Structures are given as C-alpha cells and as structure tokens.
Amino acid sequence: MAKKLSTLPLNLRGPKPRMPLYRWLYEELRTTILAGRLHPGARLPATRDLATQYGISRPTIVTAFEQLRSEGYVEGKVGSGTYVSKTLPDELLQAPRAKSEARTRRRGIPLSAYARRLRPLPRSESRSARAFRASQPALDAFPTGLWAQVAARRLRRVSTRLLAGGEALGYRPLREAVAEYLNTSRGVKCTADQVLIISGVQQALDRAAHLLLDPGDPVWIEEPGYPGAAVVFRAVGAKICPVAVDSEGLNLEAGRRRWQQHPRLVYVTPAHQFPLGVTMSLRRRLSLLEWARRSRTIIFEDDYDSEYRYSGRPIPALQGLDRAEVVIFAGSFTDVLFPALRLAYLVVPSDMVDIFAAAESVSTHHPPLIDQAILCDFISEGHFARHVRRMRELYAERLSVLVESAGLRLAGLLEIPVVEAGLRTVGWLQGGILAERVAQAAAKYDVEVVPLSRYAYGRARSDGIVLGFAAVDARELRRGVEQLGRALQGCRP
Amino acid sequence: MAKKLSTLPLNLRGPKPRMPLYRWLYEELRTTILAGRLHPGARLPATRDLATQYGISRPTIVTAFEQLRSEGYVEGKVGSGTYVSKTLPDELLQAPRAKSEARTRRRGIPLSAYARRLRPLPRSESRSARAFRASQPALDAFPTGLWAQVAARRLRRVSTRLLAGGEALGYRPLREAVAEYLNTSRGVKCTADQVLIISGVQQALDRAAHLLLDPGDPVWIEEPGYPGAAVVFRAVGAKICPVAVDSEGLNLEAGRRRWQQHPRLVYVTPAHQFPLGVTMSLRRRLSLLEWARRSRTIIFEDDYDSEYRYSGRPIPALQGLDRAEVVIFAGSFTDVLFPALRLAYLVVPSDMVDIFAAAESVSTHHPPLIDQAILCDFISEGHFARHVRRMRELYAERLSVLVESAGLRLAGLLEIPVVEAGLRTVGWLQGGILAERVAQAAAKYDVEVVPLSRYAYGRARSDGIVLGFAAVDARELRRGVEQLGRALQGCRP
Numbered sequence: 001m002a003k004k005l006s007t008l009p010l011n012l013r014g015p016k017p018r019m020p021l022y023r024w025l026y027e028e029l030r031t032t033i034l035a036g037r038l039h040p041g042a043r044l045p046a047t048r049d050l051a052t053q054y055g056i057s058r059p060t061i062v063t064a065f066e067q068l069r070s071e072g073y074v075e076g077k078v079g080s081g082t083y084v085s086k087t088l089p090d091e092l093l094q095a096p097r098a099k100s101e102a103r104t105r106r107r108g109i110p111l112s113a114y115a116r117r118l119r120p121l122p123r124s125e126s127r128s129a130r131a132f133r134a135s136q137p138a139l140d141a142f143p144t145g146l147w148a149q150v151a152a153r154r155l156r157r158v159s160t161r162l163l164a165g166g167e168a169l170g171y172r173p174l175r176e177a178v179a180e181y182l183n184t185s186r187g188v189k190c191t192a193d194q195v196l197i198i199s200g201v202q203q204a205l206d207r208a209a210h211l212l213l214d215p216g217d218p219v220w221i222e223e224p225g226y227p228g229a230a231v232v233f234r235a236v237g238a239k240i241c242p243v244a245v246d247s248e249g250l251n252l253e254a255g256r257r258r259w260q261q262h263p264r265l266v267y268v269t270p271a272h273q274f275p276l277g278v279t280m281s282l283r284r285r286l287s288l289l290e291w292a293r294r295s296r297t298i299i300f301e302d303d304y305d306s307e308y309r310y311s312g313r314p315i316p317a318l319q320g321l322d323r324a325e326v327v328i329f330a331g332s333f334t335d336v337l338f339p340a341l342r343l344a345y346l347v348v349p350s351d352m353v354d355i356f357a358a359a360e361s362v363s364t365h366h367p368p369l370i371d372q373a374i375l376c377d378f379i380s381e382g383h384f385a386r387h388v389r390r391m392r393e394l395y396a397e398r399l400s401v402l403v404e405s406a407g408l409r410l411a412g413l414l415e416i417p418v419v420e421a422g423l424r425t426v427g428w429l430q431g432g433i434l435a436e437r438v439a440q441a442a443a444k445y446d447v448e449v450v451p452l453s454r455y456a457y458g459r460a461r462s463d464g465i466v467l468g469f470a471a472v473d474a475r476e477l478r479r480g481v482e483q484l485g486r487a488l489q490g491c492r493p
Numbered sequence: 494m495a496k497k498l499s500t501l502p503l504n505l506r507g508p509k510p511r512m513p514l515y516r517w518l519y520e521e522l523r524t525t526i527l528a529g530r531l532h533p534g535a536r537l538p539a540t541r542d543l544a545t546q547y548g549i550s551r552p553t554i555v556t557a558f559e560q561l562r563s564e565g566y567v568e569g570k571v572g573s574g575t576y577v578s579k580t581l582p583d584e585l586l587q588a589p590r591a592k593s594e595a596r597t598r599r600r601g602i603p604l605s606a607y608a609r610r611l612r613p614l615p616r617s618e619s620r621s622a623r624a625f626r627a628s629q630p631a632l633d634a635f636p637t638g639l640w641a642q643v644a645a646r647r648l649r650r651v652s653t654r655l656l657a658g659g660e661a662l663g664y665r666p667l668r669e670a671v672a673e674y675l676n677t678s679r680g681v682k683c684t685a686d687q688v689l690i691i692s693g694v695q696q697a698l699d700r701a702a703h704l705l706l707d708p709g710d711p712v713w714i715e716e717p718g719y720p721g722a723a724v725v726f727r728a729v730g731a732k733i734c735p736v737a738v739d740s741e742g743l744n745l746e747a748g749r750r751r752w753q754q755h756p757r758l759v760y761v762t763p764a765h766q767f768p769l770g771v772t773m774s775l776r777r778r779l780s781l782l783e784w785a786r787r788s789r790t791i792i793f794e795d796d797y798d799s800e801y802r803y804s805g806r807p808i809p810a811l812q813g814l815d816r817a818e819v820v821i822f823a824g825s826f827t828d829v830l831f832p833a834l835r836l837a838y839l840v841v842p843s844d845m846v847d848i849f850a851a852a853e854s855v856s857t858h859h860p861p862l863i864d865q866a867i868l869c870d871f872i873s874e875g876h877f878a879r880h881v882r883r884m885r886e887l888y889a890e891r892l893s894v895l896v897e898s899a900g901l902r903l904a905g906l907l908e909i910p911v912v913e914a915g916l917r918t919v920g921w922l923q924g925g926i927l928a929e930r931v932a933q934a935a936a937k938y939d940v941e942v943v944p945l946s947r948y949a950y951g952r953a954r955s956d957g958i959v960l961g962f963a964a965v966d967a968r969e970l971r972r973g974v975e976q977l978g979r980a981l982q983g984c985r986p
Contacts, residue, residue: 019677034814072775109789109819110757111848112729115704120851121858123660128653139653148648155641160621160632165832167616199692199857206856211608231855236605264603282565296602321527326602339658340862355604358613362724363699364692365614368861369833 012054021056025064033073033084044074044082113215118235121202121228131480132402133448134275134424134468135339141394142338146383151374162369168361169353170197170345171372177379178345186303187316188329188347196346196356199367201302204330204346205232207359208265211352212298213238217264222250224455224464226274226302229267238264242457245273249280252287262295270318271306272421275455275466279420285318293324303331305422307388308470310396312420325349333375335423336388343367343375395423395470398477402469405481413488416467423470426452429463432493438465438484441491445483505547514549518557526566526577537567537575606708611728614695614721624973625895626941627768627917627961628832634887635831639876644867655862661854662846663690663838664865670872671838679796680809681822681840689839689849692860694795697823697839698725700852701758704845705791706731710757715743717948719767719795722760731757735950738766742773745780755788763811764799765914768948768959772913778811786817796824798915800881801963803889805913818842826868828916829881836860836868888916888963891970895962898974906981909960916963919945922956925986931958931977934984938976 012028015021032038045053047061065082068074076082129136169175175195182188182195198204205228213219215237221230223242230240241263243255250268266288270280280288292299301318319329332344348356360366378384399419406416412430419425427449429435435451442449452464469477505521508514525531538546540554558575561567569575622629662668668688675681675688691697698721706712708730714723716735723733734756736748743761759781763773773781785792794811812822825837841849853859871877892912899909905923912918920942922928928944935942945957962970 072779109705109791109842109845112703112705112707114707115848115852118704118848118851118855120661120847121854123854123858129657136657139656142653142656144651144656145649148645148651151648152641152645155644156638158637158641160635163632163635163637163831163833164622164629165827168613199861202855203857210605211611212602212605214605214607228855235855286565298602334658338656339858340656342857342859342861349602352602354613355608355611358611359608361614361616362611362695362721362728364696364835365616365832366835368692368835368864371861371864 015054015056022060022063022067025050025054025056025061026067029064029068030073033068038084040084040086042084044084113237114235117237119231121231129471131447131472131476131483132424132467132469133471134450134466136468136471137335137338137423138391138394138398138470138472139338140473141391143383143387147337147374147378150377150381150383154374154377155370158370158373162373166366166369166372168357168366170195170367171369171376173380174372174376175345177376181379181384182317182329182331182345182347186306186331187320189320189322190329190347194347194350194353196348196353196360197367197372198344198346198360199342199364200334201304201330201332201344202228202232204328204344205229205267205300205302207346207356208298208300208328209233209236209238211355211359212265218259218261220250220255220259220263220266221457222268222273223457224275224452224460225267225457226269226304227455229300229302230457233265233267240457245276245278247278248284249273249278250284250288252284252291256291263297265298265300266292267300267302268318269302269304271303271315272309274302274304275424275450275452276426277417277419277422277424279312279315280318282315285315285321289318289322289324289326292326297326299327301327301329303329305335305424306331307336308392308395308423309421310392310399310419319347325351328352336384336391337375337378341371341375343371391470398469398472398474399425401474401477402467402481405478409481409485410488413485413492414465424466424468427465427467429465429488432463433488433491434462434493435465436462437491438487441487442484445487447480447483447487449484508547508549515553515556515560518543518547518549518554519560522557522561523566526561531577533577533579535577537577606730607728610730612724614724622964624940624965624969624976625917625960625962626964627943627959629961629964630828630831630916631884631887631891631963631965632831633966634884636876636880640830640867640871643870643874643876647867647870648863651863651866655866659859659862659865661850661859663688663860664862664869666873667865667869668838670869674872674877675810675822675824675838675840679799679824680813682813682815683822683840687840687843687846689841689846689853690860690865691837691839691853692835692857693827694797694823694825694837695721695725697821697837698722698760698793698795700839700849701791701793701821702726702729702731704848704852705758711752711754713743713748713752713756713759714950715761715766716950717768717945717953718760718950719762719797720948722793722795723950726758726760733950738769738771740771741777742766742771743777743781745777745784749784756790758791758793759785760793760795761811762795762797764796764808765802767795767797768917768943768945769919770910770912770915770917772805772808773811775808778808778814782811782815782817782819785819790819792820794820794822796822798828798917799824800829801885801888801916802914803885803892803912812840818844821845829877829884830868830871834864834868836864884963891962891965891967892918894967894970895960895974898971902974902978903981906978906985907958917959917961920958920960922958922981925956926981926984927955927986928958929955930984931980934980935977938980940973940976940980942977 015024047058050061051058072085074082075085176192178195179190179192209232213236217238218241219233219238220241220243222245241259244251319327329347334341403416415428439449439451449465453460508517540551543554544551565578567575568578669685671688672683672685702725706729710731711734712726712731713734713736715738734752737744812820822840827834896909908921932942932944942958946953
C-alpha cells in the first residue's frame with residue numbers, strides 16, 4: 001500500500017516539449033505539493049519508481065529532487081527517503097482559487113489619493129485614419145525610408161558611451177539643436193541649458209504638475225481646452241478653474257472675475273488655441289505675463305501645432321516676451337514627425353532646471369538615448385526643416401480642399417472659420433443643429449468629428465465640432481464632406 | 494530735431510546672415526521698443542529714412558512694420574506715421590535685468606511638497622568603463638551590428654499604424670513575448686494581460702509609489718539596498734523603514750520587531766539581493782507572502798540581474814508563489830541589453846492593470862513604440878536568448894578572473910564571497926580596513942569601488958565594498974586588482 005501510494009496517485013502530466021526533463025519533473029512535483037496533493041511530511045515516490053513510471057533516468061530525477069530540496073519544498077536525503085517539507089505554510093497548500101472579481105474587490109488593496117483621482121486618457125483610435133481624424137499628422141506622407149536611413153546610419157556607428165545611457169536633461173547635441181530651432185523659429189529666448197528632452201508634452205505636463213502643485217492648488221485651464229492637461233492637474237489634486245477663451249485667447253479678466261483665488265499655474269496654448277484655433281493677441285500676452293509676474297503664477301505655454309501656419313504671421317512665443325521667468329514652454333516632435341516617437345522638449349526658467357532634472361532622474365533616468373541621437377541627426381542634416389516645409393504645403397492643400405468642399409456641400413449647415421494654423425479646425429453648426437447628435441450620426445456615415453463639448457470641463461457651446469484635415473488625403477476629405485453633409489441633413493431640428 | 498530723433502538714435506545692429514531682412518528689422522525694432530529705447534507713443538523712423546540708412550527696400554520695411562503692428566507693438570498706418578503702442582505695460586519696457594542667483598531666489602516660485610522632498614539620483618559615470626564599474630553590463634560585447642540590422646529591417650517596413658502610436662500598456666506582441674519568457678525562465682505566473690511595458694524599472698518604482706503610497710505611509714526597504722527605490726519612496730512622502738538583510742534575504746522578523754506599524758509596501762530583490770547578492774530562501778519567501786497577504790501589504794519584487802546565474806539553481810520568482818495577488822514584479826531589459834534603451838516590464842495583479850495603464854496614459858501615453866517593436870523582433874528571432882547565454886558565459890569568465898586574481902593579490906586584505914549571480918559582488922575588507930577610505934584611495938589608482946555604506950539608508954557595515962566584474966575585460970580586471978591591492982595596502986590601519 002505504501003509503495004502504491006508513493007508512486008501511483010501523483011499522476012503527473014507528461015513531459016513538455018522543449019523543457020528539460022528534470023525541469024518538467026521539478027515543476028510537476030512542486031505543483032503537486034503546492035496543490036496539497038502531497039501533504040507536508042508525505043514521502044515522495046522513490047526515484048526508481050518514478051524512473052520506471054515515466055521512463056526517465058535516475059540522475060534526472062535526482063537533479064529534480066535536489067532542486068526541490070534546495071528551495072525547501074522537500075527534506076531528507078536521496079537514498080534514505082525524501083519527504084515534503086513541514087515548514088510550508090497552510091496558505092500555499094490550498095488549491096489555487098478560481099479568479100473572481102469578487103475576491104479581487106474583497107481584498108481591497110488601498111490605492112493612493114493620486115490613484116483615486118486618476119482618470120485614464122482615452123487612447124487614440126487604432127483603426128486607420130479617416131476623415132476627419134483630428135489627433136494625427138499625415139503619416140501617409142512621413143518619409144519612413146529617410147528616417148530608417150538616418151536611424152540605420154546612427155545605429156551602425158553607435159558608441160559604447162551612447163549605449164551606456166546619458167544625462168537626465170537629455171542628449172546634449174539634441175538640446176542644442178532644439179535651442180537653436182526655438183530661438184530662430186519660435187521666438188523663444190533660451191540657451192541649451194534650459195532645454196530638457198522629455199517623452200512627450202503629456203510628460204511635460206505631468207512633471208510640471210508634480211513639481212509645482214499640491215492638492216487644492218488652483219490651476220486655470222482654457223475652456224474649451226486640451227483634456228490631457230486637465231486630467232493631469234486633476235490627478236495631482238489641483239482645483240481646476242476653467243477660464244473662457246475669446247477672440248484674443250484666454251480671457252484674463254473673465255478669469256479674474258470668476259476665480260477669487262490666484263492660481264498657482266495657468267495652462268495656455270497661445271500660438272493656436274486648442275481646439276478653437278485662436279492666436280493670443282500681443283496685448284493679452286503682455287497682460288498675462290505682467291499679471292503672472294505680480295501674482296507669482298507659473299504659465300505653462302503649450303506650443304501645440306505651432307509649426308504649421310497658413311496665413312497671418314507667426315507671433316513669437318509668450319516665453320520670448322517673459323522677463324520675469326514665469327513661463328514654462330513645451331513643444332513636441334510627435335505632431336510633426338510621428339506620435340509613436342514620444343519625444344518633446346521643455347524650456348524652463350534657469351532656476352527650475354535642477355528640479356526638473358531631478359524628477360527625470362528619479363522617475364525614468366532619461367528618455368531613450370538612441371532615439372534622441374537619431375532625431376538629432378535628422379534635424380542637423382536638415383531633414384526636419386524640409387519635412388516641416390513639405391507638410392505645411394501639404395496641409396495647406398488639404399485645408400483648402402476641406403474649406404472648398406465644405407463651402408459647396410455644407411453651406412447653411414456648417415461654417416468653417418478662417419484657419420490660420422494647425423492640423424484641425426472648429427466648425428460651427430448652423431440652424432440649431434446639435435454637435436453631440438452630429439458626432440453620432442457622422443459615425444454611422446464612417447466619418448469622425450468631435451463635439452466641442454468633449455473639450456470642455458464645465459459647460460460648452462453645443463454648436464461646435466472639431467474637424468481634422470491633416471491625417472487624410474484630398475479624396476478622403478471630399479468623401480468625408482459628402483458623408484458629413486448627409487449626417488448633418490439628418491440632424492436638422 | 495524730430496527728424497534726427499526718428500532716424501539716428503536707433504543704431505540697429507546690422508542685418509544677420511541667413512535671416513530675411515524684414516525679420517531682422519522687425520526683431521531689432523522690437524528689441525529697441527522692449528528695451529525702452531523707443532518709448533510708448535514715440536514715432537518710428539520714416540520708412541524712407543530707414544531705407545537710406547540701412548540700404549534696404551521700402552517694401553521690406555513695410556513688411557516689418559506690419560508685423561509689429563499685427564502684434565500690437567506699434568500703432569498707426571504706414572504713410573501717416575507709425576508710433577510705439579501705448580498699451581505696453583511698464584514691466585516690458587525695462588532693460589533686461591542681469592541674471593543673478595539672488596533674483597532667482599528672491600522671486601521664490603513655490604515648489605510642491607513632492608518637489609521639496611525630491612533628491613536627484615546621481616547619474617552614472619560618463620567616462621568609459623574601468624575596473625570595477627558596477628552599474629554597467631559588458632557594452633564592449635554588445636552586438637551593435639546585429640541590433641542595427643534588426644532595427645533597420647523593422648524601420649524599413651514600419652506601418653502607418655505603428656507610427657500612429659499604441660496602447661498605454663505597451664506593444665502587444667512584446668507583452669506576449671515577455672509573458673512567455675517570464676513564465677518559462679523566471680517562474681512568473683502571468684498572462685500577457687498583466688504585463689506592462691515601461692521605460693525602466695525606475696519608472697516602475699515611481700509609478701507604483703505614486704499609485705499605492707500616500708505621504709506618511711510606511712515602506713520597508715532592504716538595508717543595504719538599491720538607492721533608486723528609497724529615493725522614489727521618499728519623494729512621494731512615504732516613511733522609509735530600513736530592514737536588515739541576513740543570509741536568507743530580507744529579515745522579516747527583524748522588520749516586525751523594529752517597525753510597529755504594518756508597511757503599505759515592501760521592496761525586495763529576492764533573486765539576487767542588491768548589493769549583497771543573497772538569494773532569498775524559499776522559507777523566507779513563503780513567510781513574506783503569507784504575512785503580506787494577512788496584512789494587505791504589497792510586495793514590490795525587483796527581479797534585478799536575475800538572468801545571470803553562475804552556480805546554484807534559479808529559484809522561481811516570489812511572484813510565481815503568490816496566490817493572494819500581493820506581488821508586483823519588475824524586471825528590465827536595460828541590464829541585459831544596454832542602459833540607453835530604457836525598456837522594462839512590470840507584471841501586476843490583474844485588478845491593478847487598469848490603474849497602471851491609466852497612470853501611463855496620463856503621464857506619457859506609452860513608451861516609444863518603434864523601440865518596443867525592435868526589441869520584440871530581437872526576442873522573437875532568438876537573439877535575446879542567445880545574447881543572455883553568451884553574456885552568462887562571458888560574465889562567468891570575468892568573475893573567475895576577478896576571484897582568482899583577488900585570491901592571489903588581495904589575500905588578507907579583501908575576501909570575496911561565493912558569487913552565484915549578477916554583475917557585481919560585495920567584497921569584505923579584512924583587518925579593520927575602512928570602505929570609505931578604500932574608495933578614495935582606489936580612485937587615485939584609477940579604480941572604482943563603492944563603499945557598502947552608500948547603499949544604506951541608516952547605519953551600514955564599514956567593511957564592505959561593491960565590485961562590478963561585468964563591464965570590463967579580463968585584462969582590465971587584472972589591472973584593477975593590482976591597483977586595488979596597492980590602494981588597500983595604503984589603507985591598513
């Protein structure tokens with residue numbers, strides 16, 4: 001009986017392909033012990049029985065037993081009998097419980113206050129682009145071959161030093177290239193020492209929020225505005241204070257009337273307001289800076305989409321007018337090149353460089369270094385500037401296709417204002433048509449539009465939709481306008 | 494007089510190469526206005542005077558004036574006189590103040606509590622590797638050509654979809670490859686759904702700290718232990734509770750005696766304790782899990798350096814023994830491949846996947862997608878497993894060189910215990926030699942060693958140093974031992 005017990009009831013599953021036999025036996029025995037089918041103190045099958053039963057060599061079995069012994073599952077010496085260890089706690093000897101939502105909820109691992117405030121940012125669409133995808137540049141026109149060439153050249157001659165990792169602030173030559181680009185093209189006044197390379201503007205927001213805001217601190221955001229900013233500020237516990245946008249940008253006076261308390265930080269998109277497209281006037285810029293200086297408020301300038309301007313002249317960045325070092329300036333490479341890249345830059349006042357570097361060092365060490373080097377090559381070889389010029393022409397064309405077909409097909413239903421810059425525009429619905437209904441109807445016609453209300457923290461106009469015109473070609477834009485026309489007809493009140 | 498005033502005192506600096514003339518003139522006039530050399534209300538020089546004085550065409554000047562007017566710097570119409578705008582606030586009309594530390598400190602932009610607690614993680618050495626660099630794999634043996642090939646192949650056939658970005662959790666095929674690798678090689682029990690791709694273990698720590706800890710929450714860390722963990726927990730305001738490490742790993746009983754309050758989280762390196770190299774015993778693992786389950790404590794298992802084991806057998810991860818879903822498991826690709834890569838993985842209990850994904854979406858969207866795809870190709874084509882095998886052999890060789898030469902040259906001065914795994918070892922100083930003195934003396938002999946005390950949060954033994962043996966070749970290791978011998982001789986009390 002004893003002999004039978006030691007050999008038969010184990011009923012191990014047969015050896016697995018590509019797994020060494022000793023490993024298989026070890027795992028099967030371990031599972032058997034943990035599942036309670038071999039109790040603490042139970043004798044393990046004799047090696048010769050196992051050898052006969054499973055047709056494996058005794059040395060293999062001895063190896064498996066030794067592993068089990070070295071890990072404390074079994075005790076005793078091979079030859080004089082091997083026994084399941086008595087020190088295994090009860091918990092491990094139960095059969096694995098079935099996974100259940102109930103159990104998960106019951107155990108209740110507490111989350112931090114930050115986690116409880118956190119809301120996910122919806123991911124961008126995974127299906128291929130269609131009219132009027134707003135969150136994407138013209139990836140069909142991205143020079144992948146050229147990028148691959150530049151990357152391959154850098155990768156072939158990569159140095160041990162580059163492989164070893166770099167500074168928290170980013171790859172120095174890239175920081176210099178960015179400083180030069182920003183000084184020349186964006187009117188930003190900075191040295192490379194103030195430039196940090198980061199993994200996207202979203203990370204810049206997250207970093208600034210963590211470093212500058214405590215729970216309860218008021219933060220002004222534009223209304224309507226970029227939802228990725230509000231979600232970050234909310235997660236750190238800031239008090240979100242939406243401020244209306246008028247034809248000159250964020251309405252400072254309206255904000256001061258509405259919110260008694262001075263904010264700690266103001267988030268703005270002065271070059272090209274997200275999503276309305278307004279450019280902040282110089283007068284408004286100067287008032288905002290002066291007020292921020294007096295009230296010790298930090299201005300976070302998101303230089304979103306500023307590379308693409310079709311009419312009017314570029315107005316230099318708010319940062320370039322700042323004499324009091326209150327502006328943090330952020331811009332991204334991902335909208336110009338491709339979103340998967342996750343590289344952006346941050347220009348911070350010189351006395352904030354160290355604390356931003358410390359945060360980077362503690363949270364990620366630094367952004368991936370080879371990507372930074374490839375991007376740096378792409379810029380310094382002139383490809384970046386050429387790509388921006390090419391895309392500006394392409395987007396101007398696509399914009400005019402949208403405006404012309406909308407003028408022909410959507411007259412009386414949708415009015416598109418003059419678009420000076422960017423990859424998207426707002427469209428104003430006519431005759432009482434409601435944006436939320438349009439978005440639903442458009443989806444049925446295989447067209448994407450976003451109601452303006454999705455970008456509002458509080459109340460929003462119900463007659464605005466956002467249309468992207470950069471991601472798809474003229475033909476798809478025309479199809480989109482036709483289909484949107486049908487959708488709009490069906491939404492008339 | 495009026496005419497003279499309007500033309501002479503401006504004294505603009507001459508046109509700049511590569512800058513359009515209108516842009517140069519615009520910038521010079523703007524600077525002049527902002528510096529107060531042209532007061533609000535002052536009349537600008539007549540276009541014909543400027544044309545004569547600087548030898549540029551009048552249309553160029555008109556363009557510059559119009560830009561200034563569109564931005565609100567000047568008022569009036571070309572022809573009837575152009576005047577500096579009266580709405581410029583005083584602040585902008587002062588000459589830029591010289592940068593000074595004093596001013597920076599005086600303005601006092603307040604930082605968050607998080608920022609005030611933040612301490613930077615020192616960056617790794619930028620000079621090339623020498624004996625006994627501990628923080629680096631053998632980059633001299635990294636197959637850069639092969640990596641470049643795999644990368645180039647992926648980049649050439651990159652899809653628009655890949656360029657568009659991906660899921661917060663990471664590139665799905667990579668998550669599947671990681672799950673398979675961890676199940677097979679590390680005894681981790683998980684599905685791909687529980688695997689998150691992140692930008693390094695440091696980020697995994699940062700993420701977990703933000704999601705699970707509130708200020709004041711106690712956290713146990715190993716003493717001595719990985720400083721990158723303590724710095725993260727400290728920054729979120731956790732109460733750091735160091736717990737001694739004995740021959741079985743983190744000493745649970747010592748921790749319970751020393752700290753009354755249950756911790757919210759325990760950080761451990763069970764595979765190969767950092768920096769002592771101890772492997773946590775099975776008995777200790779089981780007790781730790783059982784205690785964590787009862788006290789609802791999260792265990793953060795850092796599977797640091799576990800790929801390289803030279804003797805003994807690999808013990809499966811703590812995570813693989815966990816039935817109560819209390820273990821968060823983290824491991825990195827950067828120690829196996831190269832630090833600049835910044836890619837790692839996190840395996841979290843299934844009910845925590847969503848919150849970790851939300852944090853990723855809000856703070857960075859996702860790690861760079863093409864890097865993930867390249868790494869995935871590198872793994873699925875078998876290169877990763879081959880590289881680990883090759884490196885394991887190389888490191889075993891390098892380790893034996895260190896042990897042998899130390900046995901010959903450092904007998905009576907330094908004792909190296911049996912090294913079972915990893916890229917580094919502790920060395921115990923003999924005869925009362927002090928580690929801090931050795932580190933200083935070694936630096937003079939062009940050798941790097943780290944005193945154990947640098948890895949301690951509180952008190953630490955003063956007779957331990959950490960030596961890396963993976964980063965440099967046999968010859969450099971022998972040189973290092975010779976030189977260290979000289980340094981040690983000079984440190985005898």
